[in-house]
Amino acid sequence: MGHARSGNGPRARGRDPRDGEHTGSLLVARGVSRTVGGLRILAPVSLEARPGACVVLRGPNGSGKTTLLRLLLGLDRPTSGVVRIADPSLTGRDIAGVLGMPPFFENLTVLEHLLFVRASWGLPPGSVEPLALLRAFDAERLARHFPDELSSGERQIVALSLGLARPARILVLDEPEQRLDQERRAALAGLLRTRLAAGTAVVMATHAPDLADAVADRVITLDPA
Numbered sequence: 011m012g013h014a015r016s017g018n019g020p021r022a023r024g025r026d027p028r029d030g031e032h033t034g035s036l037l038v039a040r041g042v043s044r045t046v047g048g049l050r051i052l053a054p055v056s057l058e059a060r061p062g063a064c065v066v067l068r069g070p071n072g073s074g075k076t077t078l079l080r081l082l083l084g085l086d087r088p089t090s091g092v093v094r095i096a097d098p099s100l101t102g103r104d105i106a107g108v109l110g111m112p113p114f115f116e117n118l119t120v121l122e123h124l125l126f127v128r129a130s131w132g133l134p135p136g137s138v139e140p141l142a143l144l145r146a147f148d149a150e151r152l153a154r155h156f157p158d159e160l161s162s163g164e165r166q167i168v169a170l171s172l173g174l175a176r177p178a179r180i181l182v183l184d185e186p187e188q189r190l191d192q193e194r195r196a197a198l199a200g201l202l203r204t205r206l207a208a209g210t211a212v213v214m215a216t217h218a219p220d221l222a223d224a225v226a227d228r229v230i231t232l233d234p235a
């Protein structure tokens with residue numbers, strides 16, 4: 011029977027997940043599991059998303075990391091256990107997820123995608139420099155390109171930039187390192203550390219030890235269910 015192992019990451023602040031109910035948790039998952047068609051695809055696991063803290067999910071292919079992230083985002087329902095908002099001021103719009111590729115508009119450039127996100131979130135002009143995220147990935151030149159002109163790694167940079175361009179109190183990321191080279195993974199770690207320092211909670215599934223080591227406060231290792 012599978013289970014989840016939990017450990018503190020390099021930036022551990024040493025709190026138990028059960029003590030967070032009254033210490034400012036934003037989102038709490040308690041004993042959540044998922045069974046589909048009689049097959050258990052996620053063994054029970056608990057975690058909390060706290061402001062300024064990063065929970066990293068590790069585990070082999072098929073151990074249920076994406077399944078758990080989908081439960082946190084409310085895209086699926088747990089078979090057992092509960093996901094609940096622990097901070098009453100939190101709404102669905104405060105949670106941003108980057109799970110796979112977003113749907114791109116084929117007739118909009120990358121810059122127009124970034125401006126579209128900014129406009130759709132009602133951010134006043136100048137509050138977010140639309141090219142800053144691309145620049146952080148050393149990819150500013152992508153701004154004028156259309157999505158179908160990009161390599162798979164460049165598309166991943168744009169997907170992450172779009173996800174990070176909007177305000178969020180919780181960021182949920184599924185293997186954001188996919189197709190990124192070592193330099194871009196380091197850039198991503200830097201961007202996430204900035205968001206963490208600003209108080210955003212991060213929950214991230216990853217297979218990249220360098221990324222996990224750079225940002226994890228807590229590491230939960232999922233075993234196949």
Ligand SMILES: Nc1ncnc2c1ncn2[C@@H]1O[C@H](COP(=O)(O)OP(=O)(O)OP(=O)(O)O)[C@@H](O)[C@H]1O
Pocket residue numbers: 046051069070071072073074075076077078
């Ligand atoms: N809708 C579904 N119906 C049936 N099985 C599913 C469904 N979604 C996921 N699974 C199965 O659940 C298991 C966990 O999948 P999940 O995508 O959560 O794993 P993961 O840990 O994210 O894997 P990876 O590291 O490969 O991305 C896998 O065996 C997968 O085939």
